[in-house]
Amino acid sequence: MSDVWEVFRQERRGQPFEHAGSVVAPDAEFAEAWAREQYGRRGESVALWLVPRDAIHVVEEWADEFDLKYRRVDGYSIKARLKEARERASARTG
Amino acid sequence: MNELLLGLADDELVIGWRDSEWTGIAPMLEEDVAFSSIAQNEIGHARAVYELLTDDADALAFDRPLEEYRCAPLVELRLLDWAHTIARRWLYEEADRIRIAALMDDAESAVAGLAAKIDREEVYHRMHAEMWHERLRGEPRFHDAVADLWPYALGVLPREQRAELARRVGLDEVEPVERGTHTPELAELWNEMTMVRRSAPAGAQW
Amino acid sequence: MAAVEVPRDEQAFLAYVQAGGQVEAGDWLPADYRAKLVKFIEMHGNSELMGVLPEREWILRAPTLQRKLALTAKVQDEVGHAQLIYRVVEDLGKPREQCLADLVSGRSKFHNVFHYPTKTWGDVGVIAWLVDAAAIISQKALLKCSYAPYARIMKKICWEESFHILHGRDVILTLVTGTPAQFELVQEALDRWWGPLMQFHGNPIPAGEDPMFLWRIKSQGNEEARQQFLEGYVPQIRELGLTVPDPKLRRRDDGVWEYTEPDWDELMHVVTGHGPMTEERLAFRRRFLEQEQWVRDAVLAA
Numbered sequence: 355m356s357d358v359w360e361v362f363r364q365e366r367r368g369q370p371f372e373h374a375g376s377v378v379a380p381d382a383e384f385a386e387a388w389a390r391e392q393y394g395r396r397g398e399s400v401a402l403w404l405v406p407r408d409a410i411h412v413v414e415e416w417a418d419e420f421d422l423k424y425r426r427v428d429g430y431s432i433k434a435r436l437k438e439a440r441e442r443a444s445a446r447t448g
Numbered sequence: 449m450n451e452l453l454l455g456l457a458d459d460e461l462v463i464g465w466r467d468s469e470w471t472g473i474a475p476m477l478e479e480d481v482a483f484s485s486i487a488q489n490e491i492g493h494a495r496a497v498y499e500l501l502t503d504d505a506d507a508l509a510f511d512r513p514l515e516e517y518r519c520a521p522l523v524e525l526r527l528l529d530w531a532h533t534i535a536r537r538w539l540y541e542e543a544d545r546i547r548i549a550a551l552m553d554d555a556e557s558a559v560a561g562l563a564a565k566i567d568r569e570e571v572y573h574r575m576h577a578e579m580w581h582e583r584l585r586g587e588p589r590f591h592d593a594v595a596d597l598w599p600y601a602l603g604v605l606p607r608e609q610r611a612e613l614a615r616r617v618g619l620d621e622v623e624p625v626e627r628g629t630h631t632p633e634l635a636e637l638w639n640e641m642t643m644v645r646r647s648a649p650a651g652a653q654w
Numbered sequence: 655m656a657a658v659e660v661p662r663d664e665q666a667f668l669a670y671v672q673a674g675g676q677v678e679a680g681d682w683l684p685a686d687y688r689a690k691l692v693k694f695i696e697m698h699g700n701s702e703l704m705g706v707l708p709e710r711e712w713i714l715r716a717p718t719l720q721r722k723l724a725l726t727a728k729v730q731d732e733v734g735h736a737q738l739i740y741r742v743v744e745d746l747g748k749p750r751e752q753c754l755a756d757l758v759s760g761r762s763k764f765h766n767v768f769h770y771p772t773k774t775w776g777d778v779g780v781i782a783w784l785v786d787a788a789a790i791i792s793q794k795a796l797l798k799c800s801y802a803p804y805a806r807i808m809k810k811i812c813w814e815e816s817f818h819i820l821h822g823r824d825v826i827l828t829l830v831t832g833t834p835a836q837f838e839l840v841q842e843a844l845d846r847w848w849g850p851l852m853q854f855h856g857n858p859i860p861a862g863e864d865p866m867f868l869w870r871i872k873s874q875g876n877e878e879a880r881q882q883f884l885e886g887y888v889p890q891i892r893e894l895g896l897t898v899p900d901p902k903l904r905r906r907d908d909g910v911w912e913y914t915e916p917d918w919d920e921l922m923h924v925v926t927g928h929g930p931m932t933e934e935r936l937a938f939r940r941r942f943l944e945q946e947q948w949v950r951d952a953v954l955a956a
């Protein structure tokens with residue numbers, strides 16, 4: 355049965371592999387022959403990862419019921435308190 | 449030596465031209481893209497070899513009279529069915545591997561160097577041809593196509609290299625279709641290949 | 655804070671995409687959105703594939719090795735685009751085999767420009783330069799498509815199209831600085847292609863009435879695209895000494911281009927399968943599709 359093979363490409367050494375598209379191929383050999391040209395003929399990729407779509411385990415739902423803001427950047431309201439600290443500091447020295 | 453190199457260049461030019469006839473109509477889109485790269489590589493090889501022989505590769509590629517081309521009949525055949533096309537690719541790459549390997553030992557470094565470059569690129573052509581050969585070897589159509597083209601394939605190589613080709617593809621040597629007499633198909637190909645170029649005076653820019 | 659959820663109600667979905675929201679293959683899509691999306695994307699794929707046919711003849715006739723390579727690479731890109739596009743359609747539920755069957759039977763459409771013949775090497779330059787320029791304007795308007803998988807492939811497509819325009823411009827420049835006969839090749843081709851080019855972006859349905867725009871499948875209306883084409887390319891055409899074959903063509907003081915109203919009936923007639931080359935090209939495709947079915951059976955089937 356012909357599979358969809360997802361293609362991840364690395365543009366330059368050291369960069370992350372990014373999803374680039376997919377090819378329909380019966381096996382890894384055909385997937386490679388075809389992905390090489392579709393995603394590399396202009397030298398735009400230094401490496402490819404070819405993965406049968408079925409091998410990919412998708413995660414896209416999350417629980418966030420209790421508002422655990424301390425784990426995120428938006429959980430800290432720095433601005434107001436920084437202003438107050440600066441005002442107090444200048445009052446001490448002023 | 450020039451005859452050998454010219455034969456190589458003309459083979460690559462004409463098979464590249466034939467392979468580019470599949471642009472847009474290959475059996476699947478992914479293969480269409482991959483096959484087109486092979487055709488472009490062949491043209492690129494032709495150009496590189498012409499450039500060893502002359503300053504004006506385009507003139508050498510396009511402006512000779514028909515009888516001065518040195519291509520083998522195998523590449524001249526118009527094969528607009530996939531079984532024959534792939535059979536030719538497979539046989540041609542096997543033959544080319546042998547002739548290129550011999551050129552890599554050439555006393556002249558420019559020739560040896562170019563042959564090595566061509567060989568490195570043809571590694572991928574061979575992988576592609578072998579991939580298809582594996583997949584289609586049980587198909588009667590493919591088997592028949594190989595049988596049809598085998599005498600022509602032998603004619604690609606000089607006499608002394610044919611036994612190795614036969615060994616590699618697992619077929620017995622037969623009466624080859626020799627280089628030297630062009631098929632009527634070359635005239636048709638040459639006409640189409642040169643019609644735009646001939647529409648302007650020699651030396652015109654394109 | 656929960657992740658943004660795609661609304662499961664048509665009105666809310668509309669508001670979501672109009673606010674810049676994007677959706678993926680697995681999300682809930684309103685039936686009308688899905689249907690229009692598939693038809694639009696499929697027509698794009700069909701167009702890339704049919705566009706190959708007028709151009710492949712000239713690969714065989716290319717007058718230099720460099721032109722042969724460049725043209726082969728251009729057409730290869732178009733086949734590659736068709737592959738990318740049909741994959742998106744497949745992931746929306748319509749198999750590629752069905753798309754191709756609908757194409758060759760005339761049930762589905764492809765863009766007007768690919769229904770016309772090519773006659774000379776001048777056409778090669780005009781198509782690569784101007785038809786691809788018109789196409790790239792449409793394609794840039796798809797980069798922010800509300801359907802994310804399509805938006806993502808547009809990035810690769812636009813990148814590759816930019817090479818085509820360079821190649822086309824190079825061909826044209828070489829011809830217009832060549833012999834008088836070569837200059838004439840370009841002018842004559844331009845005379846034939848101008849009409850289809852003006853029709854290319856479609857009739858001037860206001861963006862606010864265009865479902866493709868309302869659903870944010872594309873980010874620009876037809877007339878805006880056409881104006882962008884004229885603004886960008888008429889000056890470039892004229893500076894080469896070429897004449898645009900429309901006596902009414904002029905740029906107003908407010909920057910809007912006026913032109914002879916294209917024949918919208920002709921456009922409709924052509925895209926519904928009655929162009930000068932439609933039947934011949936579809937028959938050519940059909941021949942090879944049928945002839946090579948055994949290959950797909952041998953390679954892709956179980």
